[in-house]
Amino acid sequence: MKKCCVLFFALIASYLLAAQQDSAVWKQYQSEQRAIGRSFSNYFYPRYATLYSLPEKEFIVKIDSARALFDELLHKYSNQLDKSLVDDETISIKYYFDKLIIDYPSNYETYAGKPLEPSPLITRLIEKNLPDLNNPELLTNSDLREYVKAFLYFYENAAHKKGQYQHSDNQHLEAAWDLISKWITQEECAETWKYEYLRNHIENYGIKNIGRFYRDFKDICTNIEYYNNITAMHKADSIGRQGHMIRTYKTVGSFKLDMHIFLSDSIRYNQKRPVIVYFHGGSWSEGKPDWFFDVCKWYAKQGWMACAVEYRVSNRHGSLPFQSVMDARSAIRWIRQHANEFNIDTSKIIASGNSAGGHLVLCTALADKWNEETDDLSFSPVPNVLLVNAGVFDLTDDRTAWIRKGLKDKNTVKEISPNHLVKPNMPPTLLIHGTNDGSVPFETAKVFEQEMKKAGNNFEFHALKDAPHFIWYQRPYSADVSFLRAEFLKKLEY
DSSP states (O other): OHHHHHHHHHHHHHHHHHHHHHHHHHHHHHHHHHHHHHHHHHHHGGGHHHHTTSOHHHHHHHHHHHHHHHHHHHHHHGGGSOHHHHHHHHHHHHHHHHHHHHTHHHHHHHHHOOOOOOOHHHHHHHHHHHHHHTOGGGTTOHHHHHHHHHHHHHHHHHHHHTTTTTTOSSHHHHHHHHHHHHHOOSHHHHHHHHHHHHHHHHHHTOSTTOHHHHHHHHHHOOOHHHHHHHHHHHHHHHHHTSSSEEEEEEEETTEEEEEEEEOOOTTTOOSOEEEEEEEOOSTTTSOOGGGGHHHHHHHHHTTOEEEEEOOOOHHHHOOOHHHHHHHHHHHHHHHHHTHHHHTEEEEEEEEEEETHHHHHHHHHHHOTTOOOTTSOTTSOOOOSEEEEESOOOOOSSGGGHHHHTTOSSGGGGGGGOGGGTOOSSOOOEEEEEETTOSSSOHHHHHHHHHHHHHTTOOEEEEEETTOOSOTTTSTTHHHHHHHHHHHHHHHTTO
16 A cells, blocks of 8 residues: 555656646747747738738748748757647647738738739648638637638638629628538537627627528527527627617618617707717728717717717628718718707717727718718718817828728828818817827827818817727726817817
8 A cells, every 4th residue: 555655646746747847848938939929020010011012922932931930949849748739839830820821812912902813822721721620629729710710701802802792781791601601511610600700790790680690590509608698799789779769871772871869858958959979990890889879878868969870891891981981971961961850959060989980080071072972962071079089090001001902093092081181170179099009000190180280270189198099998098088078078168
């Protein structure tokens, strides 16, 4: 018995020593990998547009050269690490770099400005990787997951080029749903990816017109956690859409665009109402009016009319920001047209927006060339006050190259680029921007400030020191934003 105990504890000690050694080796490997990763990131991402403008073979050579550095480092430590760690790292390295390659055709078109058909090199890479898309053991690997999203986008982009989904609402979700059904046939993998896309869609686009996807998912879902999450999200959004008025302010082709209207008690508040109109952010690609429902309710209790606007976004409607701008201008016109119905004070219409929504707010007053054919141009699209949080001012840089890739005249984008449109006699304008905004460079906001000064406009510009992009909800900056907005409106006697 005593010998057995000694042997047992010896084995435990040996195991712990091996684990400690393995842990030390793993930490050393990770440290060296981070150093290589920083070096690669510092080279690749600042040159993103330039590198994706290279000819395909030259681009792939650069990617494979970088990949080789990571592979060599892993090989150096492979005999000292647990096999499962090595296998996971092998998959991660492979799919991190394969994603960069599968992104090439779309990014080349964006940054080189030329159409491109995928080459046999990329096609073969895709075909070789297909089995891993149907391997449930790899679902937890984050690099593989990012590759799968790129893979689905690759085929989604090809479908859009052929004109598929162009009349469908929720185009991104519909395309992904069809592609998952086609390419990902293993049950657990297919269920996971349908969950991922439906969850993302409800969170970032809402539940409008997604009935068939929601029903399909509930029919196939065997994962209780997935099922409960999706049904809870759907229920929350459904409840959020109740208790206020929803009106179609514009029909464009097959798209009916909604105005969500929150009204005060008409008996208690019988004087003409001021109006605040919210335009969500999301890079003109995603977003939903639901994000403003709570603040709209608050304004309604103060006696205002508050509106949250649905406008066309790329991933739902296949649109560009030009269409978003037209929608924003149509929305303000619609409010003016219905002033009597809602007892609106048309001298007190405030437009408010975050990020891309802030861009739309500015364009209601500046983008004079972009009006929907069905609009009644006798009604002004210009609000009486503009409130802009972390707005987008310049659509001519690399960050917005995707907008220009299909334009015959790339300069057309200047017609919706606020830094190129500033004029005198703009409405009173509040601009708030973080100095550390990683999505919309602070320097572009400073250019707009200077142009507003030159034009002699009534405006305030507030730079929030060290603040990032999401200043409207990220603490502690959100409190500063709320205070500055309240003070600005108080000065205007709202």
